[in-house]
Amino acid sequence: TQLLEQSPQFLSIQEGENLTVYCNSSSVFSSLQWYRQEPGEGPVLLVTVVTGGEVKKLKRLTFQFGDARKDSSLHITAAQTGDTGLYLCGGATNKLIFGTGTLLAVQP
Amino acid sequence: SAVISQKPSRDICQRGTSLTIQCQVDSQVTMMFWYRQQPGQSLTLIATANQGSEATYESGFVIDKFPISRPNLTFSTLTVSNMSPEDSSIYLCSVDRAGGSNTEAFFGQGTRLTVV
Numbered sequence: 001t002q003l004l005e006q007s008p009q010f011l012s013i014q015e016g017e018n019l020t021v022y023c024n025s026s027s028v029f030s031s032l033q034w035y036r037q038e039p040g041e042g043p044v045l046l047v048t049v050v051t052g053g054e055v056k057k058l059k060r061l062t063f064q065f066g067d068a069r070k071d072s073s074l075h076i077t078a079a080q081t082g083d084t085g086l087y088l089c090g091g092a093t094n095k096l097i098f099g100t101g102t103l104l105a106v107q108p
Numbered sequence: 109s110a111v112i113s114q115k116p117s118r119d120i121c122q123r124g125t126s127l128t129i130q131c132q133v134d135s136q137v138t139m140m141f142w143y144r145q146q147p148g149q150s151l152t153l154i155a156t157a158n159q160g161s162e163a164t165y166e167s168g169f170v171i172d173k174f175p176i177s178r179p180n181l182t183f184s185t186l187t188v189s190n191m192s193p194e195d196s197s198i199y200l201c202s203v204d205r206a207g208g209s210n211t212e213a214f215f216g217q218g219t220r221l222t223v224v
Contacts, residue, residue, distance in 0.1 A: 042215030
């Protein structure tokens with residue numbers, strides 16, 4: 001069974017702090033996606049990483065794909081209350097699977 | 109991308125009754141997916157709905173409990189039958205978009221179901 005383990009499971013920080021969320025697997029993925037879900041909404045795609053070692057930036061968010069394409073990280077710089085939500089990684093092999101999730105709360 | 113409209117957005121239902129959730133996509137897709145999610149947790153795939161054939165159910169989910177319709181390439185329904193409080197959850201429909209080596213998912217806004 002392919003698993004995508006995310007850590008930490010929960011994270012509560014103050015506005016302005018930095019944080020990193022990890023997504024790890026023993027399987028190789030052709031691509032990994034990161035999604036953010038706000039309360040009352042479905043997950044929304046943030047980014048897709050495809051190449052091992054790839055780094056993508058989306059404003060204050062930095063996404064990295066591991067060299068072996070088995071893991072990924074999401075780093076948020078100077079977190080804002082609007083970053084609050086559930087972050088999910090997703091990996092595609094023969095079908096799409098989702099990580100265990102990281103619930104982030106950014107306090108004002 | 110894909111725009112997915114899901115309804116109802118929430119409902120409170122009596123145990124023993126059934127609720128049908130509708131999902132409309134703004135373009136034709138081969139497969140539509142139904143997920144269940146506890147608040148703050150990850151997604152559990154219930155079934156894959158294929159147009160013109162029976163839905164494919166994941167382990168732990170059966171057609172009698174979660175019948176699915178897929179009458180055309182832009183629409184699907186999921187029914188939660190004979191509900192109990194344990195069925196209280198968020199139900200999400202989704203489609204995939206594949207481009208090269210990427211498979212990206214797009215979701216409806218979800219249906220928050222409470223069974224009392």
